[in-house]
Amino acid sequence: MEERKVLLIEDEPNIIEAIRFILSRDGWRVDTHSDGKSAVEAVRERAPDLIILDVMLPNRSGYDILNDLRGAEETHDVPVLMLTARGQTKDRELAERLGASRFMTKPFSNREILETVRELVG
Numbered sequence: 026m027e028e029r030k031v032l033l034i035e036d037e038p039n040i041i042e043a044i045r046f047i048l049s050r051d052g053w054r055v056d057t058h059s060d061g062k063s064a065v066e067a068v069r070e071r072a073p074d075l076i077i078l079d080v081m082l083p084n085r086s087g088y089d090i091l092n093d094l095r096g097a098e099e100t101h102d103v104p105v106l107m108l109t110a111r112g113q114t115k116d117r118e119l120a121e122r123l124g125a126s127r128f129m130t131k132p133f134s135n136r137e138i139l140e141t142v143r144e145l146v147g
Contacts, residue, residue: 029146032073033057034064034090035108036082040131044077047135048142061085065093068100075146078125080109080116088123095124104145108133 031048035041036059045055058067061082068076076094080087087107094100104126109116112130120128126145129137 028052028054029075030054030056030071030073031075031077031142032068032071033077034061034067034082034087035059035077035079037079040079040108043135044138047139051139051143053142059083061087061090064090065097065100068094068103069097072099073103075142076103076105077142078105078107080107080111080120088119091120091123091125106141106145 031053033041033044033055035057041057048055056071056073058064062084064085078087078090091105091107094103094105106127106129107120107125108129108131110131117128127141129141
């Protein structure tokens with residue numbers, strides 16, 4: 026079976042470590058990127074099976090990145106799990122409108138992240 030790749034676009038070290046630990050143990054290869062400005066480029070270079078995208082990033086918002094990903098042919102269909110510390114309805118609605126596959130509020134449980142990732146990639 027081919028190794029499944031996740032690109033985690035997140036700038037909080039503790040969250041990066043937690044997600045990397047959970048997913049690596051489940052057999053995923055986890056690449057990370059922490060700068061919003063070059064995030065779309067990183068996705069193109071790494072061609073992940075799934076993107077986990079934080080809303081609050083340095084230099085660029087996760088919403089803008091998602092918008093670009095959905096607007097480009099090669100990244101249009103890649104599943105994107107959005108993470109945010111703010112779980113307000115308007116945040117969720119915006120994420121859905123821009124094409125997020127799933128939306129998850131921090132803090133999340135290990136099981137929650139693992140189940141969602143497995144579900145999105147199937």
